[in-house]
Amino acid sequence: xxxxxxxxxxxxxxDIGTEMTRMLQSMKHRGPDSSGFALYGPPSDLLVMRIKxxxxxxxxxxxxxxxxxxxxxxxxxxxxxxxxxxxxxxGDQEYAYRVTFRYTGDLKPLADYIEDVPxxxxxxxxxxxxxxxxxxxxxxxxxxxxxEGFTGTHAIGHVRMATESDVDISGAHPYWxxxxxxxxxxxxxxxxxxxxxxxxxxxxxxxxxxxxxSEIIAVYLAQKMDDGMSLETAMKQSLDELDGVFTxxxxxxxxxxxxxxxxxAKPLVLYESPELVALASEEVAIRAVIGRExxxxxxxxxxxxxxxx
Amino acid sequence: xxxxYDARGLAxxxxxxxxxxxxxxxxxxxxAAELTTRQINLELxxxxxxxxxxxxxxxxxxxxxxxxxxxxxxxxxxxxxSLGYFGCGLxxxxxxxxxxxxxxxxxxxxxSGVLLIDKNAGSLTGAALxxxxxxxxxxxxxxxxxxxxxxxxxxxxxxxxxxxxxxxRGRQIICGNVGGGLGDSMYDGAIYVGGKVTSLxxxxxxxxxxxxxxxxxxxxxxxxxxxxxxxxxxFVCGRKLWNYDNLEPAERKLVL
Numbered sequence: 001x002x003x004x005x006x007x008x009x010x011x012x013x014x015d016i017g018t019e020m021t022r023m024l025q026s027m028k029h030r031g032p033d034s035s036g037f038a039l040y041g042p043p044s045d046l047l048v049m050r051i052k053x054x055x056x057x058x059x060x061x062x063x064x065x066x067x068x069x070x071x072x073x074x075x076x077x078x079x080x081x082x083x084x085x086x087x088x089x090x091g092d093q094e095y096a097y098r099v100t101f102r103y104t105g106d107l108k109p110l111a112d113y114i115e116d117v118p119x120x121x122x123x124x125x126x127x128x129x130x131x132x133x134x135x136x137x138x139x140x141x142x143x144x145x146x147x148e149g150f151t152g153t154h155a156i157g158h159v160r161m162a163t164e165s166d167v168d169i170s171g172a173h174p175y176w177x178x179x180x181x182x183x184x185x186x187x188x189x190x191x192x193x194x195x196x197x198x199x200x201x202x203x204x205x206x207x208x209x210x211x212x213x214s215e216i217i218a219v220y221l222a223q224k225m226d227d228g229m230s231l232e233t234a235m236k237q238s239l240d241e242l243d244g245v246f247t248x249x250x251x252x253x254x255x256x257x258x259x260x261x262x263x264x265a266k267p268l269v270l271y272e273s274p275e276l277v278a279l280a281s282e283e284v285a286i287r288a289v290i291g292r293e294x295x296x297x298x299x300x301x302x303x304x305x306x307x308x309x
Numbered sequence: 310x311x312x313x314y315d316a317r318g319l320a321x322x323x324x325x326x327x328x329x330x331x332x333x334x335x336x337x338x339x340x341a342a343e344l345t346t347r348q349i350n351l352e353l354x355x356x357x358x359x360x361x362x363x364x365x366x367x368x369x370x371x372x373x374x375x376x377x378x379x380x381x382x383x384x385x386x387x388x389x390x391s392l393g394y395f396g397c398g399l400x401x402x403x404x405x406x407x408x409x410x411x412x413x414x415x416x417x418x419x420x421s422g423v424l425l426i427d428k429n430a431g432s433l434t435g436a437a438l439x440x441x442x443x444x445x446x447x448x449x450x451x452x453x454x455x456x457x458x459x460x461x462x463x464x465x466x467x468x469x470x471x472x473x474x475x476x477x478r479g480r481q482i483i484c485g486n487v488g489g490g491l492g493d494s495m496y497d498g499a500i501y502v503g504g505k506v507t508s509l510x511x512x513x514x515x516x517x518x519x520x521x522x523x524x525x526x527x528x529x530x531x532x533x534x535x536x537x538x539x540x541x542x543x544f545v546c547g548r549k550l551w552n553y554d555n556l557e558p559a560e561r562k563l564v565l
Contacts, residue, residue, distance in 0.1 A: 262489075264432060264451040264469055267394075267413055283372035283393055283412060293390060296410060297429050298450045301470040301488055 003030030005280040008154035017150025024138030031161035034172035036133030038184040108179035126182030133172040158186040177222030187214035189246035257306040264301035342369035503538030514547040
């Protein structure tokens with residue numbers, strides 16, 4: 001089933017950490033396996049990277065903590081070696097870190113080099129985007145990663161009921177469009193031409209960490225944008241090029257978009273006001289952040305909508 | 310073996326009606342903001358079945374799911390606000406008015422009565438509808454009246470893709486535009502469309518509008534005060550897929 005949610009403040013900022021937590025928690029019944037957040041804080045000169053070094057549900061031997069400690073040091077060492085000036089490293093969990101650093105080179109060699117450390121996965125990388133995802137419901141993940149009070153401009157989130165791949169952090173949404181900075185996707189549905197697109201994108205040099213079909217949407221869109229296409233045009237093309245049922249949300253540094261497949265098989269409720277746009281699989285999620293009585297509508301089949309800041 | 314857990318699998322196994330309604334003669338009202346789905350439905354049942362009240366108002370439903378389902382009595386219910394998914398399903402008899410919108414699958418398997426929705430409705434509105442009128446003044450999503458077996462669905466605005474998919478009996482009146490695949494695989498019944506039709510589904514054909522159709526449209530829209538668009542077009546089953554008796558010889562032998 002899965003539940004997706006998005007919010008964008010048209011101007012100004014909001015406590016998107018709390019807002020997204022409330023939205024996702026109200027849809028806990030749609031997917032209790034894992035919860036994920038893609039949050040856009042104020043853009044900075046520094047790059048911010050979220051990484052995980054292990055999965056919380058993997059078997060822990062006696063050397064587990066020590067090994068993670070060693071891998072963390074190795075990442076710091078490698079960042080320095082590739083020419084990045086590390087600003088801060090913060091461990092939210094034993095296995096999950098937030099690293100800020102100064103770096104002007106290409107992102108792909110850096111991300112590849114970091115992911116080469118055993119067990120490491122780069123969850124997000126950009127000047128503003130931060131992806132936090134872990135097992136269990138949104139409230140617990142939010143508490144563990146201290147997301148309440150996270151101020152920013154826009155965010156998307158996902159609660160997952162795993163159907164096609166494992167219950168672990170790699171299978172959790174949102175997906176960062178590795179290695180394109182500041183682009184992420186959440187998806188509710190199934191893609192039936194996933195393997196074809198995965199092979200096609202792999203031939204172009206992209207890496208995929210999970211067996212989850214949603215992972216390709218982010219890279220698919222980011223690659224098209226990198227080729228010079230606008231987000232909206234890329235999304236419109238996806239309606240013809242991606243098979244299956246989907247409602248997906250995509251975020252970039254300054255925009256939030258939604259696309260629905262031609263059968264309108266997956267739900268989405270939309271609320272628009274002069275201050276903000278909020279969308280979710282269920283209206284209860286929107287009402288969790290907007291106290292007053294509101295009017296909402298459902299986008300139709302093959303609809304592509306993009307809001308820019 | 311003694312069962313030590315609640316075998317009914319209910320999230321609130323022993324919920325009681327919250328008894329919060331204010332009853333004033335034959336009418337009652339209660340605020341649903343702080344109540345769970347189960348408490349709201351228990352309170353509705355208490356008022357309608359136990360207290361015999363025929364006029365109930367529910368305030369602040371907050372887009373919760375599965376509200377006012379399975380009400381099997383003649384009564385009038387007003388819901389001040391919006392419902393989530395599966396609202397007013399399996400009802401037989403009541404007249405329900407919702408001043409906001411509803412999510413997916415409203416009035417699923419409704420048997421009789423009236424459901425009036427002042428704003429929009431999600432997909433699958435009136436799925437497997439058996440009787441009564443479902444009136445949506447705003448727009449509806451995709452697949453309205455999928456597997457409909459009776460009754461009437463009236464939409465003041467637009468409808469999405471696959472409207473009337475597998476329609477078996479009953480009628481739909483869509484005043485606005487409809488999406489692609491209208492009436493796909495319909496068996497019988499009729500769909501009236503006032504606006505543009507994106508495309509017809511498999512075995513759905515246009516039919517002549519007879520006097521009886523015009524009388525029906527004017528009467529139904531008149532009851533609910535919906536302004537009719539310029540002209541309606543009527544769509545029915547082309548009966549190309551009616552192959553019920555065409556068994557293969559081997560199959561025939563097996564059956565007979």
